[in-house]
Amino acid sequence: MSGLGHALIAMRAIVTREALRFVHQRERFIAALVRPLVWLLVFAAGFRAALGLSITPPYQTYITYETYIVPGLCGMILLFNGMQSSLSLVYDREMGSMRLLLTAPLSRAWLLFSKLLGSTIISIFQVYAFLLVAWLFDITLPPLGYVAALPALVLAGLMLGALGLALSSFIKQLENFAGVMNFVIFPMFFLSSALYPLWKMAESSELLHDICAANPFTHAVELIRFALYVDFNGTALVWTGLATLVFMGFAVWGYDPARGMMTRKG
Amino acid sequence: MKLPILTALTAALLSTTALADEIWVTNEKDDTISVIDVETLDVIRTIETGERPRGITFSKDFSVVYICASDSDAVQVMDPNTGEILHDLPSGEDPEQFVLHPDNRHLYIANEDDAITTVVDTETRTVVAQIDVGIEPEGMAVSPDGKIAITTSETTNMAHWIDTETQQLFANTLVDSRPRHAEFIKEGTELWVSAEIGGTISVFDVATQTEKTKIDFELPNIHPDRVQPVGFEFTTGDRHAFVALGPSNHVAVVNAETYEVEEYILVGRRVWHMDFNRDRTLLFTTNGVSGDVTVIDVASRKAIKSIKVGRFPWGAAFRPTD
Numbered sequence: 001m002s003g004l005g006h007a008l009i010a011m012r013a014i015v016t017r018e019a020l021r022f023v024h025q026r027e028r029f030i031a032a033l034v035r036p037l038v039w040l041l042v043f044a045a046g047f048r049a050a051l052g053l054s055i056t057p058p059y060q061t062y063i064t065y066e067t068y069i070v071p072g073l074c075g076m077i078l079l080f081n082g083m084q085s086s087l088s089l090v091y092d093r094e095m096g097s098m099r100l101l102l103t104a105p106l107s108r109a110w111l112l113f114s115k116l117l118g119s120t121i122i123s124i125f126q127v128y129a130f131l132l133v134a135w136l137f138d139i140t141l142p143p144l145g146y147v148a149a150l151p152a153l154v155l156a157g158l159m160l161g162a163l164g165l166a167l168s169s170f171i172k173q174l175e176n177f178a179g180v181m182n183f184v185i186f187p188m189f190f191l192s193s194a195l196y197p198l199w200k201m202a203e204s205s206e207l208l209h210d211i212c213a214a215n216p217f218t219h220a221v222e223l224i225r226f227a228l229y230v231d232f233n234g235t236a237l238v239w240t241g242l243a244t245l246v247f248m249g250f251a252v253w254g255y256d257p258a259r260g261m262m263t264r265k266g
Numbered sequence: 267m268k269l270p271i272l273t274a275l276t277a278a279l280l281s282t283t284a285l286a287d288e289i290w291v292t293n294e295k296d297d298t299i300s301v302i303d304v305e306t307l308d309v310i311r312t313i314e315t316g317e318r319p320r321g322i323t324f325s326k327d328f329s330v331v332y333i334c335a336s337d338s339d340a341v342q343v344m345d346p347n348t349g350e351i352l353h354d355l356p357s358g359e360d361p362e363q364f365v366l367h368p369d370n371r372h373l374y375i376a377n378e379d380d381a382i383t384t385v386v387d388t389e390t391r392t393v394v395a396q397i398d399v400g401i402e403p404e405g406m407a408v409s410p411d412g413k414i415a416i417t418t419s420e421t422t423n424m425a426h427w428i429d430t431e432t433q434q435l436f437a438n439t440l441v442d443s444r445p446r447h448a449e450f451i452k453e454g455t456e457l458w459v460s461a462e463i464g465g466t467i468s469v470f471d472v473a474t475q476t477e478k479t480k481i482d483f484e485l486p487n488i489h490p491d492r493v494q495p496v497g498f499e500f501t502t503g504d505r506h507a508f509v510a511l512g513p514s515n516h517v518a519v520v521n522a523e524t525y526e527v528e529e530y531i532l533v534g535r536r537v538w539h540m541d542f543n544r545d546r547t548l549l550f551t552t553n554g555v556s557g558d559v560t561v562i563d564v565a566s567r568k569a570i571k572s573i574k575v576g577r578f579p580w581g582a583a584f585r586p587t588d
Contacts, residue, residue: 055572060570060571060572061560061561061569061570061571061572062515062532062533062560062569062572063532064532064533140384140568266535
């Protein structure tokens with residue numbers, strides 16, 4: 001069998017393992033769906049009248065707050081899943097199954113990418129489940145937007161998954177995961193355009209606006225937002241793509257037994 | 267053989283580009299009219315008018331457009347093709363809203379400052395009658411058979427019923443605070459009057475001039491004081507009314523059979539008046555404070571676009587261009 005054949009078999013095995021893990025954890029799916037729905041149906045309800053004062057692209061008219069936060073909540077699903085995947089890697093390392101995986105006679109970058117792809121596919125499935133529930137609550141998007149969003153979701157999913165991978169190489173034990181929550185997920189989510197548009201941030205503080213504008217999660221959310229409205233945001237695409245490469249680079253470096261964090265952990 | 271086809275195609279192409287229908291919007295603070303192309307949903311022309319244009323209506327054959335230039339104390343008559351003001355009509359002071367009688371000749375004009383309704387003959391350009399009504403008249407309507415004209419007075423809170431043959435009042439009915447707009451529907455058997463401060467629409471039986479029912483509006487998360495019904499229009503067959511709710515920034519969809527509110531649609535700030543396109547599939551609402559016109563898809567009841575126009579858009583009128 002050719003090298004490519006081996007590589008594809010390995011990829012399929014890793015992706016299937018991710019899928020099986022997801023299927024066997026029904027609670028995880030429900031939790032992943034409930035989290036954004038609570039934001040959409042409870043949090044957003046209180047802010048119904050807060051927006052609708054300024055029309056910014058890609059919107060053509062005034063929108064309710066529920067409509068505004070849908071792309072941000074898609075990003076939230078991808079973000080939490082990326083971190084969940086990182087958590088599972090830490091668990092794998094503790095259980096020893098990672099050693100088995102990393103000793104496969106294939107490039108480490110390929111194995112990591114396969115892992116990334118597996119978790120991204122699972123994330124996107126959850127995003128569409130969320131969009132379906134939102135649609136049932138009459139929060140609808142242009143029909144073509146559901147299709148146009150797919151590539152944006154893939155790229156954003158890869159970026160956030162790569163971030164999770166990179167972080168997991170730095171986390172020694174499962175217990176440290178709470179720190180990741182506090183220092184990565186929350187700032188990344190709240191300091192972005194997921195919950196408020198950037199012009200709203202600029203009204204309260206220019207500094208806050210600048211931090212949000214530099215946050216790669218903002219660009220991932222904007223990429224999804226524009227795609228959901230069958231529009232294209234080149235800047236968001238470039239930044240999300242660059243961030244994916246950088247995070248992936250960190251992950252490969254972090255998992256390199258010769259140079260990365262793995263050596264120090266012994 | 268190919269040439270005639272090509273010619274026909276070119277002609278068809280040219281005719282469709284030239285024949286896109288329009289929505290004319292008066293901009294109260296800019297003293298202009300913004301003309302919106304119904305196909306492209308863009309402003310394609312801006313036309314100067316007299317001071318503070320508000321009410322706007324086309325003649326039945328669309329050959330002229332009448333504009334209430336409130337601060338010029340005139341009703342202006344414009345050629346819609348050239349945008350040229352042909353002449354002014356004697357309108358009385360501060361004309362705000364008016365309605366063209368089905369005879370296509372007489373304009374019934376509400377003179378806000380003088381508490382009168384002025385009837386003008388557009389052909390002889392003379393005032394035919396002046397009828398004393400309540401204080402601050404605003405809303406105007408004429409029944410489809412042309413026999414009854416209605417003026418609503420904002421401060422007296424009444425709908426005044428005028429016999430158009432004698433030009434005399436024959437009934438006055440109380441409505442809620444600050445009535446703004448009136449429309450006859452169901453072949454003139456029913457009259458709807460919106461009350462801005464009262465936050466209601468009163469529905470009258472025209473034969474008896476008695477109130478049949480009252481429609482209330484309630485929006486979650488919006489203070490009731492901000493829910494101020496003003497202009498409204500009916501879909502084909504008078505099945506549903508779309509009601510502008512002023513500073514609540516929403517348009518309500520009311521079932522005209524059950525009188526129940528079925529939906530609220532978010533539009534721009536301080537939505538005031540509106541008009542439909544030709545087949546009533548699109549609705550154009552004027553949003554005064556945000557200075558734009560929101561386009562609503564009538565079937566899905568969703569706002570699809572907001573178009574920037576001049577400052578404080580007020581009235582809207584449809585113009586076919588064929």
